[in-house]
Amino acid sequence: MTATSARAGGARGVAGTIATYLVLGVASVLFLLPFYIMLRNSMMTQMEVSSPDWQWLPAIFSLDNYLELFSDPSVPMASALGNSLLIAVVTAPVSTIFASMAGYALARLPVPGRGAVLTYVVVTMMIPGSVTFVPTFVVVGAMGGVNTTWGIIAPGLFNAFAVLLFRNFYLRFPAEIEEAGRIDGLGYLGVYLRIALPNSVSMLASLGALSFIDAWNAFLWPLVIGQDPASWTAQIALSTLLTAQSVNLPGLFAGAVVTVVPLAVMFLVAQRYIVQGLTTSGLKG
Amino acid sequence: MTSTAAPATAAKAVARHPRRRVDRHAVGAFILLTAPTVIGLGLFKYVAIGWSLLLSLNDARGTLELGSWAGLDNYAFLLSDDGFRSSLGTVVAFTAFIVPVTFVASLALAVLVNRVRRGRAFFRTAFLIPAAVSYVAASLVWKMSLFNGLPSGIANTLGDLFGMSPVPWIGTEQPPLYWIVLVTLRLWLQVGLYMILFLAGLQAIPQELYEAAAIDGAGAWQTFRRITLPQLRNTSVAVMLLMLIAAFQAFDEFYNIFSSGLGGSSTAPVQPPLVYLYGIAIKDQNYGLASAGAFLLTVVIVLVTLLQGRLVGFGRKD
Structure with missing residues (x-):
């Protein structure tokens, strides 16, 4: 299907391929998002996790939460x-x-x-x-x-x-x-x-x-x-x-x-x- | 010479009288090899279900021994109980949401992943790896982060970009926004599993069919409708059945999202049958009633499965 549509469609085929990658790219980011959230939040402070302002990464990477979890x-x-x-x-x-x-x-x-x-x-x-x-x-x-x-x-x-x-x-x-x-x-x-x-x-x-x-x-x-x-x-x-x-x-x-x-x-x-x-x-x- | 002739005649005798001559060594090996399964299933399925069936006909509270004979009282109680009936309604509504959504999403992802040549392994892994996550961990992320209802929640952070004010996703009953939380959670966990099944189905479709369609000048949508979908019929039936049976047994996400806990589930706006039965069996220790509920639920699942088979069967004729 890949080969035929790409060959037959020409410009349309290229557009289709780009659209396919775009959809798959967005979907895979959404699917991996929960993993990122889990890791990010586990290393943040309580303040950082509950802050309404978005933060990509914790200010200080800390494993204290893990130590606390196990104790x-x-x-x-x-x-x-x-x-x-x-x-x-x-x-x-x-x-x-x-x-x-x-x-x-x-x-x-x-x-x-x-x-x-x-x-x-x-x-x-x-x-x-x-x-x-x-x-x-x-x-x-x-x-x-x-x-x-x-x-x-x-x-x-x-x-x-x-x-x-x-x-x-x-x-x-x-x-x-x-x-x-x-x-x-x-x-x-x-x-x-x-x-x-x-x-x-x-x-x-x-x-x-x-x-x-x-x-x-x-x-x-x-x-x-x-x-x-x-x-x-x-x-x-x-x-x-x-x-x-x-x-x-x-x-x-x-x-x-x-x-x-x-x-x-x-x-x-x-x-x-x-x-x-x-x-x-x-x-x- | 004689030593080779003897086994040959023995083999002939076995072939001539397969029923009379029983190979004792084979019987011994058969018993040894099947014993764990036969005993295990006997104990945990046959004895368990048999005993539970007896319990369901008794008034057995706080004891696993038979209480007093109650006939069909437990069944009658459940059939007229609002809690049990609404739990069946809940699971039907849940199934009606989750099955079509997961079906379309997993088929779409499979078709798209099957089309690309570069990065196919990456996309497949990205969609499949949530299958390694437990419902408990997913419920935690969904409840405490994605849909926590606070401005810090991811759904609300995204909504903020579009000027929406924070929404309490789980706490809102009107409209019942918690369905979005429940459906997206199960979708995230399961879509990859079904995508893998559809991918296997897609790869089994003969390439010549597509080549013939291309020669006939069929468009992409036409090709999908006339070739891909009919060729995927068996896969679709299997996938739908798996989704249906899984949805009817929903427990983990309802329990964890609504924090039923051991304390009670009165705060939960909806509960599926297994959460209801869990409450009766473990919290109330009413094993007779819980057993009756388990059998009623089994009957419902078998009926729905048969109904689905009929519907798909009718679809085959046209």
């Missing part, structure tokens, strides 16, 4: 960040590997009753995720999982949708490679561990990266199950600062920065996998 005894931001990291670091690989295991078995292993297990998995997708917070709370609560890290993590380790994605992936996996492994004396588990799994690295990375983002940014479930400050995640700590109508504005923005920056960096590093994961899960589901 606030009522909102344990440091331990909350630690909890979030632990939750995301456990959830992403474990949930992805579990899904890969089940997806492989459902796609490849010649077992009677395979279809029934597939149905069993698919049926759970009919009830939308966050609506189930009440039933899940009922079960995790009965198991004594309130205010525990495992209570936050456990329900997120089982993802029916990811199982389906992996099943589709392994259905297209060339059978010859597996047969070669069988001839070399590998059992069914050996073929999965030595051949199928190492060949799914990009799929594991894609879905793992998405799972990491979801686990880090999750709000409703950690809010429901982790009511004690010791079990707060970074999102709950930040929300507590926000809804407590804190008067320390720069401190609030510093809180936003420390919860956003680790993920934004990971996002930029793993962007290729994230885009791949989004297209796989968005369109093939």
